[in-house]
Amino acid sequence: MKIKFICIGKTGKDFLQIGEKEYLDRLKHYLPVERIEIPDLKNAKKLSVDQIKLQEGKEILTKLDAGDVLILLDENGKEFGSVQFAEFLQQRFNAGGKALTFVVGGAYGFSSEVYDRSQFKISLSRMTFSHQMVRMIFFEQLYRAMTIIRGEPYHHQ
Numbered sequence: 261m262k263i264k265f266i267c268i269g270k271t272g273k274d275f276l277q278i279g280e281k282e283y284l285d286r287l288k289h290y291l292p293v294e295r296i297e298i299p300d301l302k303n304a305k306k307l308s309v310d311q312i313k314l315q316e317g318k319e320i321l322t323k324l325d326a327g328d329v330l331i332l333l334d335e336n337g338k339e340f341g342s343v344q345f346a347e348f349l350q351q352r353f354n355a356g357g358k359a360l361t362f363v364v365g366g367a368y369g370f371s372s373e374v375y376d377r378s379q380f381k382i383s384l385s386r387m388t389f390s391h392q393m394v395r396m397i398f399f400e401q402l403y404r405a406m407t408i409i410r411g412e413p414y415h416h417q
Contacts, residue, residue, distance in 0.1 A: 261353050263293045263402065264361040266323050268316055269300040271392045283399035290406040293399075296323050300366075309368045317371030320363055327358040330378040332370060333394060337381030342415055345382075345401060346408035364394050 271277050280295075287293045298319045304312055324330060329352060340348060352360055362382075363374070370378075384397055407414035 261291065261357060262359040263287075263291060264296060264323075264328065264359050265293060265395075265398070266296045266298065266320055266361060266363040267395055268298050268319075268364070268366040268391065270297060271395060273392060276392050276396050279396035280399055283396065283403045286403050287399065287406065290403075290410070293402070298323070312366060313368050313371040314373075316366045317374040320365070320370075320374050321377060324361060324377070325358060328361040329357055329359070329380070330374075331360060331362045331380040331382055332374065332378045333362060333364045333384060333398060334370065334381040335383055335386075335388065337383040339383045339386070342401060342404050343408060343417070346405035349402075349405050350409055362398065364391055364398070367391065 271280060284293060284295065298316070301307065301312060301315055307315070349360075363370075363378075365374070384394060384401070389397060404415050
């Protein structure tokens with residue numbers, strides 16, 4: 261199964277780019293991961309929050325294939341420990357399908373159309389992280405989950 265990861269805007273900090281690359285390189289040994297970056301909206305300052313969410317949502321939905329399982333990284337989603345996240349992924353892998361697609365929205369979250377299309381919502385923490393930091397944190401947790409699934413020694417309990 262393939263993992264797709266959709267995010268809004270570029271990762272602007274070098275240290276975060278390095279971290280993302282590190283974990284994406286590690287993940288290549290386990291499964292294909294496609295990182296899809298949707299450019300920031302032009303003239304966003306002239307748009308309302310609802311207009312921003314609507315336009316970003318339309319862009320997100322164009323990146324999905326019919327069989328994709330859509331999982332939103334959302335502050336109101338279900339929280340997992342690392343082992344539980346690995347179990348969640350294993351269940352999704354066992355269920356089959358083409359791709360698990362994880363999405364980090366823009367600064368204002370997701371449009372109602374994106375929420376309606378999603379099958380799951382996951383929260384990485386009750387704390388708030390910048391959208392750029394979430395990317396690196398998610399890739400590390402995905403890598404950690406893969407090592408847990410494979411019984412490798414990266415995760416310590």
